[in-house]
Amino acid sequence: MxxxxxxxxxxxxxxxxxxxxxxxxxxxxxxxxxxxxxxxxxxxxxxxxxxxxxxxxxxxxxxxxxxxxxxxxxxxxxxxxxxxxxxxxxxxxxxxxxxxxxxxxxxxxxxxxxxxxxxxxxxxxxxxxxxxxxxxxxxxxxxxxxxxxxxxxxxDMGKFELQVLYARAATKLWEKVEHLRQVPDLKIADFGTRRRHSFLWQDWCVQAMLEGLGKNFTGTSNCLIAKNRDLEAIGTNAHELPMVYAALAKDDAALAQAPYDVLADWHEEHSGNLRMILPDTYGTDGFLKHAPDWLAGWTGIRIDSGDPAAGAETAIRWWQDRGEDPTKKLVIFSDGLDEQKIVELYHQFTGRVRVSFGWGTLLTNDFRGLVPNDALAPFSLVCxxxxxxxxxTVKLSDNPNKAMGPAEEIARYKRVFGVGEQVAQKVVV
Amino acid sequence: MxxxxxxxxxxxxxxxxxxxxxxxxxxxxxxxxxxxxxxxxxxxxxxxxxxxxxxxxxxxxxxxxxxxxxxxxxxxxxxxxxxxxxxxxxxxxxxxxxxxxxxxxxxxxxxxxxxxxxxxxxxxxxxxxxxxxxxxxxxxxxxxxxxxxxxxxxxDMGKFELQVLYARAATKLWEKVEHLRQVPDLKIADFGTRRRHSFLWQDWCVQAMLEGLGKNFTGTSNCLIAKNRDLEAIGTNAHELPMVYAALAKDDAALAQAPYDVLADWHEEHSGNLRMILPDTYGTDGFLKHAPDWLAGWTGIRIDSGDPAAGAETAIRWWQDRGEDPTKKLVIFSDGLDEQKIVELYHQFTGRVRVSFGWGTLLTNDFRGLVPNDALAPFSLVCxxxxxxxxxTVKLSDNPNKAMGPAEEIARYKRVFGVGEQVAQKVVV
The missing domain is CATH 3.20.140.10 (nicotinate phosphoribosyltransferase)
Structure with a gap:
């Protein structure tokens, strides 16, 4: 310097x-x-x-x-x-x-x-x-x-203690990269901005992914890093759209319609790979069941809560029911992924759909096990x-542990969207 | 920069x-x-x-x-x-x-x-x-x-691949440091210049030892690093002195005397902790047996070949035979050490003698297991x-695998110094 x-x-x-x-x-x-x-x-x-x-x-x-x-x-x-x-x-x-x-x-x-x-x-x-x-x-x-x-x-850590901490974290990430580079034609992007360890660390992780995975690393959700590193900026839409649209709904009928209104607005603005359905805000099953036919023509679905394999199977059945060819559809997994799960889902669904991954917190903040009391382990903070x-507003998702909103409103939403029993999944990050 | x-x-x-x-x-x-x-x-x-x-x-x-x-x-x-x-x-x-x-x-x-x-x-x-x-x-x-x-x-390695290689090597060293910091009153110095991975790496290792071990890290044999980092420069004498003195000896009687001539010259020049005996050039047993009494008054012995515990036991018995108190004597172990062996020798001899360590190649060049075919593992190069x-010149040492010189001269030296059966030890570095 x-x-x-x-x-x-x-x-x-x-x-x-x-x-x-x-x-x-x-x-x-x-x-x-x-x-x-x-x-x-x-x-x-x-x-x-x-x-x-x-x-x-x-x-x-x-x-x-x-x-x-x-x-x-x-x-x-x-x-x-x-x-x-x-x-x-x-x-x-x-x-x-x-x-x-x-x-x-x-x-x-x-x-x-x-x-x-x-x-x-x-x-x-x-x-x-x-x-x-x-x-x-x-x-x-x-x-x-x-x-x-x-x-x-x-x-309170010393200079070399810190160097070794980062050395260990770097090694941990690189071992994941070495595992992922075994997978041919993987498509994976960095989705780890919000719960990253730090900006510099995210930037390092992105560059390590780029060197390790080459073209299989498709880009980063972080605009600044995409700009600085000349990478693709990646991302489509999130739960906040249906949550706010739903909160603004005047009655139950409008509420039931709100998630589709979001995507109708989106349909007007965007085409191609930006037409990604995020179906789980008020339960994937009901959302797909009541979805208008034009939505089946969209490019794909992002699976962001619940058991990811079950979510992908639901999407595949839905496309088949609507006369669409699932092998032409894109499924993006983005919930709590780590490299083992990524490899597993890749092998489970490759050939049946086009598979892609948005890898978040365990890419950019996996300091688990590196300091006493695991005091650097990522945790589940949202805004x-x-x-x-x-x-x-209310969010249900496909995992009751991720639900949020006042209890009476949650009950109303469950009724309106016909959400029954849900399987609870541990929320890691 | x-x-x-x-x-x-x-x-x-x-x-x-x-x-x-x-x-x-x-x-x-x-x-x-x-x-x-x-x-x-x-x-x-x-x-x-x-x-x-x-x-x-x-x-x-x-x-x-x-x-x-x-x-x-x-x-x-x-x-x-x-x-x-x-x-x-x-x-x-x-x-x-x-x-x-x-x-x-x-x-x-x-x-x-x-x-x-x-x-x-x-x-x-x-x-x-x-x-x-x-x-x-x-x-x-x-x-x-x-x-x-x-x-x-x-x-041919990539930038991040290199970073991770050094991250792994740093982690490997730090784990050794974490092990060694468990040992109270350890005395250990860097002896790793000659077969270091690189100058910068040796410098890093020295600084990591300093942060990790504090005052238990007594210094470095490398003068430039000692100067730059304001550390003690450590070291006394080596086999080259008796080897050359011996080669210059006119007959067998002079040859038998040569190793002691070296130390007589040294005795004139140096005192205190610089009066360290390196007894193994032509066999420790014979060297100590025939040593003049003034040598038993020296500060200590450096064990640089053969089984180190056996060498230390031999020294202890010799001091006792000569009426010296071994607990006042310094034993420096310096042959092919790694942290496990250091801890083991420390516990075996602390209290019986003053124990110290000169840690060489496996401090400054332990890249074993970090690249394919172990192509960065240190190897046994000498000059x-x-x-x-x-x-x-001839060197016998306490390990026949370290012997060097023409066969007929080795035979002569063995006869002159009364070296019998020796136990072969694998030479790692």
């Missing part, structure tokens, strides 16, 4: 964790554009939820440091180079994915205020405001909390839309 | 492996000063000997590259800072360890010519000249060959004085 760089680094009051508004998942920007077009005045509240209550975030992380990091994110705006990349780059084979009116809005955006309060050993962290603005808090807020927790654990225009 | 440093690096025609005349073992300089005083006009030939004939050095290492590295070493001379350090630093608690006449000579020294020839898959590399000059070739020549062999193996004033 040269002297000037070092001096420049000393000028930071803090060591910022998130240094760019595009250090976020690509699908956030796609969804943001869609929301900006269709629901820009909807008021939404996002809230941090630590599903791993055994991790006492407020004891580990200093409130002042957390505020500094969040304040720093609020000071960020899109740089000229970032704007040029979003405007000029090709995404999913398409030029001008981001429309001029959206870009003009995004170029002047600063993230809205946050509300932070310590409650017991946890933090209450919420973001209230216009949907297209607050939704952009989710990924950086999670990344900040994960990294501050890591920094707290690493704080979700919890209300829209004053109505609470 | 700043731009200027990078440009400066590009100016090198080669990437030099040895960049300093004091990138060598401390005991070489101590012995060199002794030789400079007592035998400066003796003609000695040093020769490279690859005891691991399965490693085809001439196939792995390009002759032109080897010559460039050796030529670069011949271009080196002592820098002002190095000279200041040797003249001004305290070694083994003593100021002005290196006398002004020796320093004056050393400051103008350049290493003499080398003779290199490819014979089959091996190199013949010899150094002929005045003893105090040629003896300084041993360590850099070995380091160059070890590192060029490593570079040949690493040449020895093979003749003095035209007479061949």
């Amino acid at each position: 040269d002297i000037a760089t070092r001096v420049w680094n000393h000028k930071w009051k803090i060591d910022p964790i998130v240094r760019s508004l595009i250090d976020t998942d690509f699908y956030k920007l796609l969804m943001c554009q869609s929301v900006f077009r269709n629901h820009r005045d909807t008021n939404v509240t996002f809230s941090l939820i630590n599903r791993s209550s055994e991790v006492p975030l407020a004891k580990l992380i200093d409130e002042g440091e957390l505020r500094e990091q969040l304040d720093h994110i609020r000071s960020l705006s899109l740089t000229r180079g970032e704007s040029t990349w979003l405007r000029g780059n090709t995404f999913y084979g398409k030029r001008q994915m981001f429309r001029p009116d959206f870009m003009k809005w995004f170029e002047t955006l600063q993230l809205p205020a946050y509300h932070l309060e310590r409650v017991g050993d946890q933090y209450e962290l919420t973001f209230e405001g216009k949907w297209p603005e607050v939704m952009l808090w989710e990924i950086p807020a999670l990344a900040v909390l994960m990294e501050l927790r890591g920094r707290a654990v690493l704080h 979700k839309a919890v209300s829209a225009n004053g109505n609470p | 700043d731009i200027a440093t990078r440009v400066w690096n590009h100016k090198w025609k080669i990437d030099p492996i040895v960049r300093s005349l004091i990138d060598t073992d401390f005991y070489k300089l101590l012995m060199c000063q002794s030789v400079f005083r007592n035998h400066r006009d003796t003609n000695v030939t040093f020769s490279l000997i690859n005891r691991s004939s399965e490693v085809p050095l001439a196939k792995l290492i390009d002759e032109g590259e080897l010559r460039e590295q050796l030529d670069h070493i011949r271009s080196l001379s002592l820098t002002r800072g190095e000279s200041t350090w040797l003249r001004g630093n305290t070694f083994y608690g003593k100021r002005q360890m290196f006398r002004p006449d020796f320093m004056k000579w050393f400051e103008t020294l350049q290493l003499p010519a080398y003779h290199l020839e490819r014979v089959g898959d091996q190199y013949e590399l010899t150094f002929e000249g005045k003893w105090p000059e040629v003896m300084l070739w041993e360590i850099p020549a070995l380091a160059v060959l070890m590192e060029l062999r490593g570079r040949a193996v690493l040449h 020895k004085a093979v003749s003095a004033n035209g007479n061949p």
